Amino acid sequence: MMTTNEKRELERFIQERRAESTDGTTVFVTKIDSDDDDILKLENGGIIEITRGNLGYVGYRKNAYLYLKRGNCQIAIEGKRTFQCEVIKEPNDRGKPAKQLQVTDVKGNGSILKMMNGEIYEVSSMDQMTSSMWLGFFDALLVDGDQLINLNSGESVYVEKVR
Numbered sequence: 167m168m169t170t171n172e173k174r175e176l177e178r179f180i181q182e183r184r185a186e187s188t189d190g191t192t193v194f195v196t197k198i199d200s201d202d203d204d205i206l207k208l209e210n211g212g213i214i215e216i217t218r219g220n221l222g223y224v225g226y227r228k229n230a231y232l233y234l235k236r237g238n239c240q241i242a243i244e245g246k247r248t249f250q251c252e253v254i255k256e257p258n259d260r261g262k263p264a265k266q267l268q269v270t271d272v273k274g275n276g277s278i279l280k281m282m283n284g285e286i287y288e289v290s291s292m293d294q295m296t297s298s299m300w301l302g303f304f305d306a307l308l309v310d311g312d313q314l315i316n317l318n319s320g321e322s323v324y325v326e327k328v329r
Contacts, residue, residue: 269300
């Protein structure tokens, strides 16, 4: 059983880790339920309109990452790139904290990702096949401190911060 002091310490540690893993960006991890030209209905109840770029064919129930920061709305779609968008209807769920990063290098057959800000992340062994296909220097989102989304491809991997 944890003491009151141990609980407080753990809560403070968790808050500090969360603060490190966000820059004010909120991400909604979801799937695309349906699309009608540039209007997307999301599994989490959200509805968005693509405002810049040609969406084209989306495919069935693709993973999507809707992210908002200071009034700016973008969506990354699995197998596609990132699109600017406008929220027509807010998602039903609560978003997750995230941080925008730039990956500058992919090392060790996708096992290590280096960021422009000097941070280094180790990719989960289950996801290294995905990250080994990535070329260096791309924009990414770090969600909840452990899921990194490649904003060029919409693919995601689980990571652990090394430095």
